[in-house]
Amino acid sequence: MGVSLAALLAVSAACGSGGSGGTPGTGTGGATSAATTPGNAADNTKSPVTIGFQNLEGGAISLPEIRNGFDAGVKYINEQLGGINGHPLKSINCKTDSTPESSVNCANQFVEQKAVLVAQGADFGADAALPVLKSAKLATIGAFPLTPGMDTAVGDAFFMQGSSEEGYAANLVQLKKLGGTKVAVVMVDAPASHQSYDKIIGPAAAKLGLTAKVFYVPAQSDWSVQAATVLAWGPDALSTYVAADGLAAIPAFRSAGFTGYITAGSNVEIVPQLDSSVLNKVLFSAPYYLPEFANIPAAVQPDIDAFTKYTAGLPAGGSVTQRQTGFYTVLMAAQALRDFSAKSDTLTAESVRTAMSTWKGDREPFRTNGWDCAKPTWPGTTACASGNVYATPGADKKLAPLPDQPVDISSVKP
Incomplete structure (x- = not known):
């Protein structure tokens, strides 16, 4: 989980x-x-x-x-x-x-x-x-x-x-809506992560017609190394489940040249700590509208x-x-x-x-x-x-919800 x-x-x-x-x-x-x-x-x-x-x-x-x-x-x-x-x-x-x-x-x-x-x-x-x-x-x-x-x-x-289960599926649905076709899924290497990928994420990706590959990373990773490994596969979107390392992981992917969408969970508290250029196309999710959201x-x-x-x-x-x-x-x-x-x-x-x-x-x-x-x-x-509800920071770092929220995952239910 x-x-x-x-x-x-x-x-x-x-x-x-x-x-x-x-x-x-x-x-x-x-x-x-x-x-x-x-x-x-x-x-x-x-x-x-x-x-x-x-x-x-x-x-x-x-x-x-x-x-x-x-x-x-x-x-x-x-x-x-x-x-x-x-x-x-x-x-x-x-x-x-x-x-x-x-x-x-x-x-x-x-x-x-x-x-x-x-x-x-x-x-x-x-x-x-x-x-x-x-x-x-x-x-x-x-x-x-x-x-x-x-x-x-x-x-x-x-x-x-x-x-x-719905949370994992929603990530993929949102990335596909934004044009993703080849999604790298980055997860902390733990038994629950393996189970979630095998039972939920992999099957949902297949139903959506996405090409997906999971990359399991150790806790407290060297993110310059991990970013290079993930990007060598050539993804056009990233779905990340490394909230504790988000402050290091997101800049590492950008420094390595990745310009596509990255889902970063609910870790909205890292937004003020990152440069606006790094945050472009980074998606944060929440089960409801947060006080930090615009509109x-x-x-x-x-x-x-x-x-x-x-x-x-x-x-x-x-x-x-x-x-x-x-x-x-x-x-x-x-x-x-x-x-x-x-x-x-x-x-x-x-x-x-x-x-x-x-x-x-x-x-x-x-x-x-x-x-x-x-x-x-x-x-x-x-x-x-x-x-x-998915939102992305603007130039002022205010989180603006994307269109058509909340995400509808009915197409990937078992």
Whole structure:
């Protein structure tokens, strides 16, 4: 799952493709949109609706900015969106450290404290918690599945941005739209990379009529050497999954004479550090419109404004995109609970889990597309939606989304 891990560690989880626009404030099949139109504050005299939130913090990999964004979203929901139909939203925040034991510990806390839904920030040990949550009929909602168990836990987990499979496929679809015919795929040499190329990237390239070749590189590569090796094959486009080395890899390919398109994942934080000439035809992807993007669609701008307002007090220098992931995740969780509580006076873990399986709506926050948890956007996965947005820096280094976004990958689905 190299695309998701590399992207998350750089700035945030990123994947997805395809989708259509919707009208904020309306819904499909009884569900409303997850638009962020302000309303009234929650009534603190009413009983709270409790959810769990698990996230990597304090271990070797620590992503507190996701929690910071999540907490800001809870505040926004309770102050401006009326909570959960008047009831305050309460979260049980639990830190994990990538070990199965820490994730199981969180799951037990959520069950004991009677959470009705679990929201996942980032957790590489999450698969170990699935038996505990399943036994309690407690569903998980999140932005992106980082682990294979969560990616395929159909009926128990629901991820609102798509699957890693879609992310890999979208890269190729976008490069072909831009005229690519011979694509070099550059990946860190790891078992997950080999599996992803063999099962997803290679077959998708064949369906698109692209000539593709994978180049596996070691971590912390000598990029002058790697660039020469890759370019000796003669590609006209590059699809890279080396986010941690993006700051070195992209200039190396340009210095070696490559002038075609390069996909660089979600590592938008390297943009200010690179020369504009190097960034020409470099594509960055995101599961939703980012504050850094120029020309944000009118329907999305209020979402960006709310996020900016409610995270304004956070320390400077943190990952804005990780904060946006947390903010987005709790907005989707709250939207689900509002939709379900509108039909039932009492929310339980079991009733929420059952309702999640058919939940759908017209437009997610920060996006123009809707979701439908009854129809996984990639077969056999827990992806309720899709919608990868590609953008390229202009001379001013502002990221301008390409035309015809989000990318439609229907032609390469198995």
